[in-house]
Amino acid sequence: MADSFQSRLDQVRDRITAACLRCCRSIEEVQLLTVSKTFGPQDVAEAVECGLKVFGESRIQEAKQKIPLCSGNLDWHMIGHLQRNKVKDAVQLFKMIHGVDSARLLETINMQKLAAGGTMPVCLEVNVSGEGSKFGMNPEEVPAVLEGATKLMNVDVVGLMTIPPFTPDPEGSRPYFKALRDLRDKCRKESGFPLEQLSMGMSHDFEVAIEEGATWIRLGSILFGERKKKETDSLSTSSWDEA
Numbered sequence: 381m382a383d384s385f386q387s388r389l390d391q392v393r394d395r396i397t398a399a400c401l402r403c404c405r406s407i408e409e410v411q412l413l414t415v416s417k418t419f420g421p422q423d424v425a426e427a428v429e430c431g432l433k434v435f436g437e438s439r440i441q442e443a444k445q446k447i448p449l450c451s452g453n454l455d456w457h458m459i460g461h462l463q464r465n466k467v468k469d470a471v472q473l474f475k476m477i478h479g480v481d482s483a484r485l486l487e488t489i490n491m492q493k494l495a496a497g498g499t500m501p502v503c504l505e506v507n508v509s510g511e512g513s514k515f516g517m518n519p520e521e522v523p524a525v526l527e528g529a530t531k532l533m534n535v536d537v538v539g540l541m542t543i544p545p546f547t548p549d550p551e552g553s554r555p556y557f558k559a560l561r562d563l564r565d566k567c568r569k570e571s572g573f574p575l576e577q578l579s580m581g582m583s584h585d586f587e588v589a590i591e592e593g594a595t596w597i598r599l600g601s602i603l604f605g606e607r608k609k610k611e612t613d614s615l616s617t618s619s620w621d622e623a
């Protein structure tokens with residue numbers, strides 16, 4: 381089948397490998413987060429059959445419905461904007477939270493993780509462009525948030541995440557990815573946090589992200605096909621239920 385999930389995955393893997401070769405990185409440094417938002421348990425099952433185990437969701441309500449319906453020993457990551465009143469659910473559902481965009485949210489995750497037990501790995505979401513994406517902290521805020529994080533025992537700030545403003549040419553994302561890596565290098569020196577993870581790159585710009593140091597690329601539509609619905613549509617019913 382020319383357009384099976386497996387063939388799309390094979391093509392993506394070839395492109396990841398080629399991008400790693402171009403910048404002399406090992407493919408083990410680049411982890412694939414399969415973004416299953418708006419897609420149903422059937423679609424996830426197909427991805428699992430192809431050997432994928434780590435999935436990204438952007439809405440708590442959707443994840444709460446979907447995750448129990450997906451079998452296999454899977455890891456789920458939260459990649460969307462997280463409201464503080466949803467953190468209690470989030471710490472139960474997810475193994476990692478990308479996109480922590482404020483000190484208050486970080487403190488809330490810490491508190492809920494203290495109650496639930498364990499430590500939550502998180503990335504701080506940075507709005508490096510100062511425009512485009514609505515969410516993310518300003519680069520100047522990051523040092524103070526890291527300073528505050530030294531007192532939080534139940535969160536582990538493992539890196540930074542960004543979503544650049546969309547440009548049709550993937551090269552348009554490069555300055556933002558580079559800015560995130562530079563910020564990471566600077567904060568690593570000043571804070572002592574290793575900040576090993578750079579969560580950046582989506583379907584249209586993941587190769588550029590890899591060249592600029594991404595360790596987590598978040599891919600949805602290139603693997604599953606175009607999303608049928610916007611993720612913000614229909615709060616009460618999941619799109620896969622209606623199909």
Ligand SMILES: *Cc1c(COP(=O)(O)O)cnc(C)c1O
Nearest residue numbers: 415438459582583598599600601
């Ligand atoms: C939807 C989403 C993705 C995946 O986007 P694609 O363009 O479909 O690969 C990645 N990251 C975040 C934060 C998203 O919301």
